Amino acid sequence: MVDQKENQTLYQQLSQAVLDYDEVLSEQLCKKVIDAGLDPVSAIKQGLTIGMAQVGEYYKAGRYFIPELLLCSDALYAGLDVLKPHLNAQNQSQRAGKIIIGVVEGDIHDIGKNLLKAMFIASGWEVHDLGKDVSCQTFVEQTKKVRPDIVALSALMTTSMMVMPTVIDGIRGLDPDIKVMVGGAPMSQDVARKFGADGYAPDIVAGVNEAERLMSSTTQE
Amino acid sequence: MDDWWKKLAATYRFDPVTTLALGSIDTGFTSVAAGLSVTEAFNDPEKSFAARLEGEKRFGFAPLPRIIRHTLLSAHDFGGDVRLPSSPLDQAMKVVAHPVSDESGVLALKAPDPKTAGGIETAMQFSRLQHQIGGIVWFHHRSPFTMAANICGMEWFGRWMIRKPDLCDHLIDMALDHIFNVLDYWIDTFGSQNIAVYNSSPMESNQLISPKHSERFALPSHQKYINRLNQSGITRYFFHVCGEQNRNLPYLSGIADWHHPAIISIGHEVEISVAARFFPEDIIYGNIDPQIIQSESPQKIDQICQKTLEQGKTVDAGFILALGCDLPVFAPVENVSAMKQTVTKFRKSTFGF
Numbered sequence: 001m002v003d004q005k006e007n008q009t010l011y012q013q014l015s016q017a018v019l020d021y022d023e024v025l026s027e028q029l030c031k032k033v034i035d036a037g038l039d040p041v042s043a044i045k046q047g048l049t050i051g052m053a054q055v056g057e058y059y060k061a062g063r064y065f066i067p068e069l070l071l072c073s074d075a076l077y078a079g080l081d082v083l084k085p086h087l088n089a090q091n092q093s094q095r096a097g098k099i100i101i102g103v104v105e106g107d108i109h110d111i112g113k114n115l116l117k118a119m120f121i122a123s124g125w126e127v128h129d130l131g132k133d134v135s136c137q138t139f140v141e142q143t144k145k146v147r148p149d150i151v152a153l154s155a156l157m158t159t160s161m162m163v164m165p166t167v168i169d170g171i172r173g174l175d176p177d178i179k180v181m182v183g184g185a186p187m188s189q190d191v192a193r194k195f196g197a198d199g200y201a202p203d204i205v206a207g208v209n210e211a212e213r214l215m216s217s218t219t220q221e
Numbered sequence: 222m223d224d225w226w227k228k229l230a231a232t233y234r235f236d237p238v239t240t241l242a243l244g245s246i247d248t249g250f251t252s253v254a255a256g257l258s259v260t261e262a263f264n265d266p267e268k269s270f271a272a273r274l275e276g277e278k279r280f281g282f283a284p285l286p287r288i289i290r291h292t293l294l295s296a297h298d299f300g301g302d303v304r305l306p307s308s309p310l311d312q313a314m315k316v317v318a319h320p321v322s323d324e325s326g327v328l329a330l331k332a333p334d335p336k337t338a339g340g341i342e343t344a345m346q347f348s349r350l351q352h353q354i355g356g357i358v359w360f361h362h363r364s365p366f367t368m369a370a371n372i373c374g375m376e377w378f379g380r381w382m383i384r385k386p387d388l389c390d391h392l393i394d395m396a397l398d399h400i401f402n403v404l405d406y407w408i409d410t411f412g413s414q415n416i417a418v419y420n421s422s423p424m425e426s427n428q429l430i431s432p433k434h435s436e437r438f439a440l441p442s443h444q445k446y447i448n449r450l451n452q453s454g455i456t457r458y459f460f461h462v463c464g465e466q467n468r469n470l471p472y473l474s475g476i477a478d479w480h481h482p483a484i485i486s487i488g489h490e491v492e493i494s495v496a497a498r499f500f501p502e503d504i505i506y507g508n509i510d511p512q513i514i515q516s517e518s519p520q521k522i523d524q525i526c527q528k529t530l531e532q533g534k535t536v537d538a539g540f541i542l543a544l545g546c547d548l549p550v551f552a553p554v555e556n557v558s559a560m561k562q563t564v565t566k567f568r569k570s571t572f573g574f
Contacts (some may be wrong), residue, residue: 021383063430067379074380106310108317111375133315158511158549159249159312185428185464186512194516 007038011046014079019052019058019073023078030082039082042092045124048079052122056205066111067197069204073118078123095126097215100142101152102130104167107160113186116207123208136163140170143178150211153197157185165195172196179214183207245546248289248462249312251276254554259306263290263314266346268483281561285308285484285506285541286359286459288417290314291346292339293403293530295396297339299330309550313338319374322496327373327388335402348407357417357457360407364422365446366439368396375424382434393442401449403513413454419461420446424466435469442478451479458483459506464544465490474499482538488545497536503548509560514548519559526563534571 017025033043055072058064110132154163181199192200201207252262255272260366299304302318348358369392370378374462447565479503534542
């Protein structure tokens with residue numbers, strides 16, 4: 001059995017592997033976690049999640065850009081693929097929240113959405129990814145089915161973002177308590193407010209923080 | 222340098238030679254405003270061109286540029302599954318499947334036919350219509366880097382920039398060759414003296430890649446591109462520096478040995494004065510946020526355009542008021558008209574007519 005200090009070292013190596021976008025090392029370290037009989041949840045929270053949080057800081061600081069983020073998310077998923085089968089039902093239910101994400105109708109640009117998904121997964125969210133070019137009807141139907149805490153809408157084009165108010169209205173009509181957040185290159189706080197969204201994320205890293213803020217406001221209500 | 226381009230440059234130094242007002246990239250908007258569908262806008266050269274001419278009269282657009290869609294679209298030309306826009310939400314061609322997604326696919330790629338690949342025949346028909354009325358023929362393509370990323374998709378290209386840079390270089394070289402293979406077809410058809418080239422570089426924005434990667438991958442291809450363009454005899458160059466590229470500007474200005482004045486189009490992310498500093502011999506074109514024209518009131522549009530024109534007036538080489546990217550299909554007609562009215566008002570107050 002590895003002792004506590006060694007565990008911490010292992011988790012630090014894991015977070016560093018994510019930050020260094022070392023997919024192979026991430027997978028190896030997670031196998032080591034399982035082989036040593038360690039808690040996979042701790043490996044996620046103290047290793048992978050912290051690694052992705054650091055990736056986010058690098059992105060905000062202009063040290064990492066999309067290519068680096070793509071490889072960091074590969075390292076995250078490589079580790080998660082090893083750890084996930086070892087999570088029990090209790091682990092699975094201890095989620096930060098449940099979120100639906102998707103790129104709105106008419107828009108096929110999903111790179112930001114895919115990276116946002118990685119950020120949410122790393123932060124312990126249950127993510128339902130509807131993909132790209134998602135119709136308003138699909139958003140509403142899936143919201144009805146999944147009953148998420150938050151629905152996150154992404155658009156990269158000034159034209160496609162115009163469908164967002166319709167999607168937001170549809171979700172409001174279903175359940176006014178479900179929060180809707182929006183993001184994407186043409187969006188702004190002002191436009192998000194005009195569209196009736198509860199939250200707005202200017203970039204990938206801000207997405208999780210904004211979702212946490214919305215969850216907190218829901219709790220306070 | 223021909224008279225047309227000289228007159229243009231003089232106009233946008235606020236020398237009141239002509240009544241040209243605004244530049245605009247607006248295939249979808251002008252076509253829909255003329256009662257066409259967006260599919261027709263992108264696929265029917267005759268209708269699209271007629272709509273463009275109508276838009277120029279109605280909204281005061283200068284022919285800067287006149288395009289139906291990209292003359293070249295690498296995902297299409299290299300064999301990917303690309304669909305026409307089918308609703309106003311689309312505004313652009315949709316890449317359903319990229320031509321390649323692995324190393325063997327990249328290495329097996331063949332150069333597309335420069336006369337028939339993708340939408341080249343449609344673009345040629347549109348160019349012939351421009352030529353028939355005696356206008357400049359616009360040749361519209363993405364930068365070699367952007368085209369290369371479009372062949373495999375940015376998710377692969379971004380990863381390969383770090384893991385397999387040789388693959389990226391190979392794709393960029395293929396894209397560069399494709400541009401000039403097709404451009405040769407245009408030159409053979411219309412003559413280099415009748416062509417203006419429009420190059421845009423969205424994938425190089427610092428919203429996507431670092432300045433370091435831009436310098437490593439995009440800049441050498443820009444240099445090769447400019448060398449070949451200069452050799453081609455084409456002197457009219459329109460460069461759309463798309464998105465947030467402030468940190469790329471020092472690199473780009475270092476290779477700016479194209480024919481001057483070129484037109485440098487900037488997004489709202491780049492200040493007019495900053496662009497003018499880096500490209501002092503070129504006309505600056507921009508930089509209204511397209512989202513604003515879609516969502517603000519005509520009064521607000523007037524204020525923003527007025528402010529932008531005041532900034533543009535200080536650009537020695539000339540300034541053209543335009544959006545920082547495509548004019549959205551959903552832009553209210555009264556907002557687009559407001560831009561024209563602001564320019565007219567500004568010219569009156571500046572020149573007295």
